[in-house]
Amino acid sequence: MAQITTLAEFITERQHEFTYATGELSQLLTSFRLAGKMVNREVNKAGLAEDILGAQGSQNIQGEAQQKLDVYANDLFLRLLKSQGMVCAVASEENDDIVHFDNGGKYVVTMDPLDGSSNIDVNVSIGTIFSIYRRLSEGAKATMDDFMQPGSAQVAAGYIIYGSSTMLVYTTGHGVNGFTLDPSIGTFCLSHPNMQTPAEGKIYSVNEGNYFEFSDGVRNYIDDCKRQLMSARYIGSLVADFHRNLLKGGIYLYPATKKAPKGKLRLLYEANTLAMIVEQAGGMATDGTTRILDLKPTELHQRCPLYIGSKAMVEKAMSAGK
Numbered sequence: 001m002a003q004i005t006t007l008a009e010f011i012t013e014r015q016h017e018f019t020y021a022t023g024e025l026s027q028l029l030t031s032f033r034l035a036g037k038m039v040n041r042e043v044n045k046a047g048l049a050e051d052i053l054g055a056q057g058s059q060n061i062q063g064e065a066q067q068k069l070d071v072y073a074n075d076l077f078l079r080l081l082k083s084q085g086m087v088c089a090v091a092s093e094e095n096d097d098i099v100h101f102d103n104g105g106k107y108v109v110t111m112d113p114l115d116g117s118s119n120i121d122v123n124v125s126i127g128t129i130f131s132i133y134r135r136l137s138e139g140a141k142a143t144m145d146d147f148m149q150p151g152s153a154q155v156a157a158g159y160i161i162y163g164s165s166t167m168l169v170y171t172t173g174h175g176v177n178g179f180t181l182d183p184s185i186g187t188f189c190l191s192h193p194n195m196q197t198p199a200e201g202k203i204y205s206v207n208e209g210n211y212f213e214f215s216d217g218v219r220n221y222i223d224d225c226k227r228q229l230m231s232a233r234y235i236g237s238l239v240a241d242f243h244r245n246l247l248k249g250g251i252y253l254y255p256a257t258k259k260a261p262k263g264k265l266r267l268l269y270e271a272n273t274l275a276m277i278v279e280q281a282g283g284m285a286t287d288g289t290t291r292i293l294d295l296k297p298t299e300l301h302q303r304c305p306l307y308i309g310s311k312a313m314v315e316k317a318m319s320a321g322k
């Protein structure tokens with residue numbers, strides 16, 4: 001019978017790989033582990049619970065209608081992160097400004113608590129995306145500089161996908177490992193050790209509704225994918241599209257468009273997180289010209305074009321030019 005390794009056991013076994021004091025990584029990931037289970041419970045019953053379904057009636061900084069589950073997930077992650085005392089501040093898609101805990105904690109977190117939430121009401125997979133950075137500042141309160149670090153400074157990056165099963169996938173810079181939630185025991189168990197994404201793939205993920213908004217180079221690349229009889233797969237939920245391509249090989253593109261010259265996706269809590277993961281799995285992530293992890297952020301919610309997935313496919317998309 002195959003050995004069962006729980007996420008908690010795995011973190012303990014691999015603690016030595018985490019640059020900083022022992023036990024810190026375990027505490028940091030525990031908040032996401034616990035919140036992931038609680039969000040999973042709400043996601044699974046969203047269709048039934050009137051009080052959790054549908055729009056909250058408010059908008060986030062992106063001007064997007066906040067779904068009730070967005071707000072629930074955001075509040076839950078913030079509460080759990082604050083309670084464990086090692087995170088000093090959080091930048092969340094759902095909060096206009098930095099959420100300060102003023103506890104002198106050594107880490108800061110960026111997160112999209114529930115990405116793709118417009119899909120909640122139609123029962124499509126959604127996800128939580130999170131990154132952990134070591135603070136640069138000293139003292140009780142974090143500063144904006146703590147959040148303006150390049151993605152290459154991340155100490156950990158991960159996502160939780162609430163799909164046909166719920167998985168937590170993360171890296172601390174020593175490979176990528178995936179854990180599937182066994183709801184019967186409420187435990188994440190190692191199901192995808194040392195994930196490596198195929199160098200090539202036959203899947204391309206892009207919103208072709210924007211085709212005439214794209215540059216000539218992007219249109220040429222998309223046309224080439226069609227000529228090669230690739231499969232077009234686009235769920236409209238970044239974590240779900242990314243996860244499928246990570247496992248099967250493929251590329252996800254959200255290029256700049258005329259109406260969104262910097263693309264739609266956010267650098268701090270979408271592109272950077274998934275870029276660290278995909279590079280650790282042997283893949284590649286750029287904004288079309290520059291490695292995502294080398295980009296120097298200037299704003300919390302700044303957007304960037306994103307080309308991410310199998311290395312050979314991202315290179316080809318880049319060579320197709322602007």
Ligand code: P6P
Pocket residue numbers: 115116117118207236237238239241264265
């Ligand atoms: P579009 C969801 O809002 C999201 O941020 C990602 O999860 C998803 O990949 C993308 O936007 C979909 O955007 O413009 O294609 O609907």
